[in-house]
Amino acid sequence: MFQNQNKLLAPSQAGSRPGGAAPRNGLTLLELLIAISIMVIVVAALGGLAKAVQLSAEYSEGHGSATQHARVAMERISRTVNEATANKSFPGFIVLAEEQGIWRFPDTLVIWNPKGLPADPGGLPLFKELVIYCPYPTDPGEPGNPKGLVEITEITLPGDSDSVPSTDDQEAWRLKIARIKELVAERSDACRVVTLTELLRTCPVPEAAGSLRGAVRFESKLSLVKGVWPEATDLHQAWLRMELQLMPGETAASNDPGGQQAIPFLGAAALYYLAEKE
Numbered sequence: 001m002f003q004n005q006n007k008l009l010a011p012s013q014a015g016s017r018p019g020g021a022a023p024r025n026g027l028t029l030l031e032l033l034i035a036i037s038i039m040v041i042v043v044a045a046l047g048g049l050a051k052a053v054q055l056s057a058e059y060s061e062g063h064g065s066a067t068q069h070a071r072v073a074m075e076r077i078s079r080t081v082n083e084a085t086a087n088k089s090f091p092g093f094i095v096l097a098e099e100q101g102i103w104r105f106p107d108t109l110v111i112w113n114p115k116g117l118p119a120d121p122g123g124l125p126l127f128k129e130l131v132i133y134c135p136y137p138t139d140p141g142e143p144g145n146p147k148g149l150v151e152i153t154e155i156t157l158p159g160d161s162d163s164v165p166s167t168d169d170q171e172a173w174r175l176k177i178a179r180i181k182e183l184v185a186e187r188s189d190a191c192r193v194v195t196l197t198e199l200l201r202t203c204p205v206p207e208a209a210g211s212l213r214g215a216v217r218f219e220s221k222l223s224l225v226k227g228v229w230p231e232a233t234d235l236h237q238a239w240l241r242m243e244l245q246l247m248p249g250e251t252a253a254s255n256d257p258g259g260q261q262a263i264p265f266l267g268a269a270a271l272y273y274l275a276e277k278e
Contacts, residue, residue: 059261062248066263069197070244073152074267076196077109080131081240085112086273089124091238093271094167095218096177100205108134108177109218109240120163127160127176135200135214137181150202150214152244154194155184201245201262215245215262225272233274242267 027035086092090112097106112118114129136151157180165172183191202212218240225235245262 059248063263066199066246066248067265069199070246070263070265073196073244074242074265076154077133077242078267078269080111080113080133081269081271083113084271085114085118085121085125085129086236086238086271086275087122088275089122090164090167091222091236091271092273093220093238093240094173095220095240096170096173098174100211100213103205105213106218107214107216108132110173110177124163124166127157127162127164130164131156132177132180133196133218134177134181135216136195137185150200150212151198152196152200152214152216153184154196155180156192157190158192159190197244197246199246199248201247217243234277236273236275238271238273240269240271242269 081093084092093109093111095106096108096110097104098108099105109132111131111133112125112129113131114125118129119126132155134153134155136153165176167173180191184193201215203215205211205213220241221239223237223239225237244265244267246265247262
């Protein structure tokens with residue numbers, strides 16, 4: 001009996017398999033290649049997901065930043081318009097446009113806001129009583145601005161006591177504003193400049209190769225409110241519409257030079273003033 005049990009527990013037979021095949025302790029080359037392929041697919045999927053989450057977070061953060069910049073800029077411009085001085089000669093503010101080919105760019109807003117009593121309440125304002133809003137007057141494609149963004153600036157001329165031209169003299173206004181923008185670009189002490197936002201989108205001008213313009217637009221309209229005041233006085237309304245296109249952060253601007261992700265913001269302001277009938 002004991003002899004038969006020893007034969008059943010013999011090492012040569014206890015570790016054997018049917019057919020005489022020896023046991024394996026590793027993977028074949030084919031199994032290893034399949035495992036590596038699966039790992040590569042999983043890692044690539046996780047990497048793509050992480051990149052998408054990162055881009056989404058950056059865009060959301062940039063969108064919030066652009067919204068805040070637009071709100072601050074428009075509220076400041078609206079407040080300046082609401083506090084403006086106006087009369088028959090100057091309706092509180094005017095919009096000046098530049099033309100390139102067949103395109104018109106109304107991107108400069110001039111507001112009569114003396115921050116106190118004006119020098120000539122019944123006449124034309126002085127340049128030192130003006131507040132000017134426009135894109136930063138430099139080439140947005142210059143080496144110092146690789147992201148293609150420009151600023152919206154608030155310009156004042158505290159030392160210029162000259163009287164402004166008539167609102168009908170567009171050529172005189174164009175020359176004066178061009179000179180003011182040159183002074184700003186030169187960092188002249190004659191101008192005080194406040195940056196409202198530096199996220200303004202730039203757009204190419206179709207008929208001017210290499211020319212870029214800031215995506216800001218102002219439009220004004222004058223109207224008469226009838227039937228409110230006595231016959232000797234008229235109530236006038238000066239209405240302003242604003243449009244800004246801001247990029248959702250500098251990262252988005254670098255990845256999107258065409259400005260396809262730009263966010264439009266619209267705003268409006270109005271000024272009411274009395275003037276004697278002619």
